[in-house]
Amino acid sequence: MPIQMWHKPDCPQWIVMQIGWEAGSRRIKEQDAWAKEVFPAACERLKQAAAAMPSDTPVQPFVDALTELVQAQADTTGFVVLHRWVEILERHFPPQLPDPNHTTE
Template sequence: MWHTPDCPQWTIMQIGWEADSRRIKEQDQWAKEVFPAVYERLRQAATEMPPDTPAQPFIDALTELVHAQADTTGFVVLRRWVEILERHFPPHLPDPDRTTT
């Protein structure tokens, strides 16, 4: 669709894009300011959990994933997610003594 420079619909679309862009920048700035404190609360809560809790692999994986995010300027790439999750949730190898007869 083509718009002329004086098209009201085009002007409305531009205003919307600028408002969205400003809102995203504000949200990103807020997140960057709040993230260190939230991350510290997560780390503190994780250390307060008893070590023998069944949720320990989940706690460790979440803490490591958030730490990986803290070390980046963008997003944690999928390869890094898989490395972390594989470490905390390794695949179970088949039991050679078990048969399905």
């Protein structure tokens, strides 16, 4: 059930809520600015680390999927949408097809 509260402009509770909102907004803007500045270099370090791994390692599908997901994030200004995640994960971790030689007893 929605509740609506009215405050006088000099209400201490209202002032405290406004200060909290402003501080939260400022913190989010600072975090976003920091992330936008640091992300390209971090993305490049990931690519370099992935390229340095031997290609025959069992974790290669994980490395490839993570690298592609990070690149997809770099290519967007928002969030990587769910269908894009699924496309990438399906490509690197395809569903197992039924084994025609397997029979249940």
